[in-house]
Amino acid sequence: MDTLKDFLPIIAIFISLLALIVSILNYFNVKLNRKISEKQFLNRQSMFSLYLNNSYAYIKDDKKYTLFNVTILNKSETKNSFIATLEITYSFSDSLSKVKIPYDRQTLTKVKNLEYTFYETNITVSEKETTTKWLIFEIPSKLEGAIIDKYELNFIDPHNYSQSVTSIILKKLPDEI
Known part of the structure; x- marks a missing residue:
């Protein structure tokens, strides 16, 4: 023991x-x-990137439109949706002003002969997906004669995470399309 x-x-x-x-x-x-x-x-969580591939100005029936070819890369493991807006910075004299135009695919009905693939109004991208399509915006007539400083595309998801891409120069899209 x-x-x-x-x-x-x-x-x-x-x-x-x-x-x-x-x-x-x-x-x-x-x-x-x-x-x-x-x-x-x-x-x-929301993780996405935007890439601006092309930007065009288009005139049809005395109305001005802008077209943007945008690639969205959804890095998240969940589906994501976005609302796109175009913010135009412009001036008539020395002071700069801004106007926001929400993206609406119905604008496309005013320009029927464009043979591009456009995003829906409510843009949805699946998980880990990359998609490239076009956006079209009608420029308000109040900007007639204004000096455009820049075009900024803003994408906001439901969690208020946002990304933007900017274009300063737009190429002219031929009228004969």
């Missing part, structure tokens, strides 16, 4: 060391699971 009492402190130290090792392994396991959860959470 004396020999068992002699080994009790050694057994207690061994059990304590074993509990310490299990606690350390559990800590690293929790830390790893947290990193994985954070990565999964971030992958589900």
Whole structure:
């Protein structure tokens, strides 16, 4: 019995060391699971990029239109939808003003002979998808004679995450299309 009492402190130290090792392994396991959860959470968040490929000015029946060829890269692991607006910075004299025009695919009905693929009014892009299509905007008649400083396309998703691309110069689209 004396020999068992002699080994009790050694057994207690061994059990304590074993509990310490299990606690350390559990800590690293929790830390790893947290990193994985954070990565999964971030992958589900809104992440997208915009690229402006082309921009044109088009005149049809004395109305002016702008056309933009835009690529949307949805980096998220979830489907995303966007609302597009065109913000035009212009001036008639020294001061700059801005006008915002929401994207509406129905504008396309006014210009029937364009053979491009256009985004729907509510733009939707699937997870991890890249899509390239056209946007068309009718320029308000109040900008007749204005000096246009820039055209800025803004895309906003339901979480209010936004991206924008800017064009300063528009190429003229031929009338014979």
